[in-house]
Amino acid sequence: MTLLLFRHAPAAPADPDVAAAAGADTADAARALTPRGRRRFKPMVRAVGRMGFRVERLLHSPLRRAVETAELLVPVVEGTTAVCAELAAPPGEALLAQLQGECVALVGHEPWLGETVRLLTGAASLGIRWCKGGLVVLEGQPVAGGMRIAAVVSPRWVR
Amino acid sequence: MSALRLDPWVQALRASIARTDAEAVHDLRVATRRIDTFLRMAGTRVLRDDLRWLRQAAGPARDLDVLCGRPWPEPTRRLLDERRLCAHADLAHALATPRAGALLTALAGVPPLPRAKARAAFPPMLRRLRTLRVDPADPEQVHRRRRLLRRVRYAAELLHRPTDPLVRLQDALGALSDSCLLHRALPEAASPAALQDALRAADAAWTRYAPRLKDLE
Numbered sequence: 001m002t003l004l005l006f007r008h009a010p011a012a013p014a015d016p017d018v019a020a021a022a023g024a025d026t027a028d029a030a031r032a033l034t035p036r037g038r039r040r041f042k043p044m045v046r047a048v049g050r051m052g053f054r055v056e057r058l059l060h061s062p063l064r065r066a067v068e069t070a071e072l073l074v075p076v077v078e079g080t081t082a083v084c085a086e087l088a089a090p091p092g093e094a095l096l097a098q099l100q101g102e103c104v105a106l107v108g109h110e111p112w113l114g115e116t117v118r119l120l121t122g123a124a125s126l127g128i129r130w131c132k133g134g135l136v137v138l139e140g141q142p143v144a145g146g147m148r149i150a151a152v153v154s155p156r157w158v159r
Numbered sequence: 160m161s162a163l164r165l166d167p168w169v170q171a172l173r174a175s176i177a178r179t180d181a182e183a184v185h186d187l188r189v190a191t192r193r194i195d196t197f198l199r200m201a202g203t204r205v206l207r208d209d210l211r212w213l214r215q216a217a218g219p220a221r222d223l224d225v226l227c228g229r230p231w232p233e234p235t236r237r238l239l240d241e242r243r244l245c246a247h248a249d250l251a252h253a254l255a256t257p258r259a260g261a262l263l264t265a266l267a268g269v270p271p272l273p274r275a276k277a278r279a280a281f282p283p284m285l286r287r288l289r290t291l292r293v294d295p296a297d298p299e300q301v302h303r304r305r306r307l308l309r310r311v312r313y314a315a316e317l318l319h320r321p322t323d324p325l326v327r328l329q330d331a332l333g334a335l336s337d338s339c340l341l342h343r344a345l346p347e348a349a350s351p352a353a354l355q356d357a358l359r360a361a362d363a364a365w366t367r368y369a370p371r372l373k374d375l376e
Contacts, residue, residue, distance in 0.1 A: 029264060029267070029268060030267075030268055032268075032270065058205075060205065061261075062261040062262070062264035062265035062268075063264070063265075063268070064265075064268030067205055067206065067265050067268060067269075070205045071203060071204065071205045074204045074205065077204075080208045081204065081205050081206075081207075081208050081209075082208060082209055082212075082258065083206060083209050083258060083261045083262050083264075083265045084257075084258070084261060085257035085258065085260060085261035085264075086257065088261075094257070
């Protein structure tokens with residue numbers, strides 16, 4: 001399996017009014033991508049298409065910035081999309097059980113995406129700073145320790 | 160000019176999930192369809208597969224709720240009641256999954272739809288309905304028209320446009336849908352003549368009301 005892990009594109013900070021009215025979690029969930037964040041991520045989507053990845057299944061966190069990043073990835077999705085609660089929490093078996101197919105993409109958040117990579121590769125540390133809109137490509141079997149890092153792509157490299 | 164908000168339908172979906180009566184299943188399916196229409200008008204693809212998943216999870220329960228509302232001989236009633244219980248248990252299982260909860264969280268973050276964008280999305284939907292080629296003798300094709308018709312109706316309601324011909328057509332095609340449901344679920348109890356009658360009535364309704372659809376543009 002090829003697994004594409006995207007950190008969400010740059011988003012606006014949480015609205016303090018929403019935080020005061022509905023709580024910090026609600027305000028965090030409502031953070032939208034900034035116009036600049038969208039602009040920065042679009043070349044990444046084109047690059048993923050040029051690299052020949054055809055995503056069978058796109059799983060994304062339910063938080064707005066991840067949903068909006070997933071929407072930008074739709075041009076490279078040939079299968080289905082699904083909202084995945086496990087991408088907004090520390091990774092575990094429930095997430096790994098959903099990794100089925102030849103080419104799957106995830107859109108999520110740090111630090112959980114990094115923990116997902118560590119879980120799947122068995123690596124103690126990633127050794128990279130995963131910037132927003134960045135991509136890590138894994139290959140192998142989607143079980144703990146069953147994958148290896150095939151590529152790391154920063155959005156700065158694909159403008 | 161104010162934008163269109165999804166909140167009322169997300170609240171309706173949330174409320175239908177919290178209830179356990181038969182109408183709740185119907186309300187859940189309607190809410191998912193209305194939200195799907197909203198997202199289509201916004202040009203959004205993500206979350207629509209999740210809505211379809213939820214709607215399909217509720218489909219067997221709704222079908223059996225409809226069938227159980229009819230009079231049946233005792234053995235058939237027992238069989239349908241058993242199937243209905245299983246279908247509702249399957250639906251309850253789907254609604255308890257993290258995916259269902261995550262879908263509600265994600266829908267709460269969908270931004271308002273600018274009215275101008277929604278208005279621009281309506282005429283192509285209506286044109287697609289008007290120009291869809293359908294064999295009036297083929298229940299599957301007529302059903303496809305009904306699905307499209309329902310979507311156009313929800314879009315019209317979102318925009319506060321008149322819906323009279325759409326509602327009348329949907330009622331006429333709904334009778335056909337009930338007949339098809341019976342053929343699918345209990346073919347031994349279904350009458351081929353009734354299905355043909357329903358197809359003829361649906362075609363007559365289309366011939367009568369379709370010319371009025373142009374006025375909705």
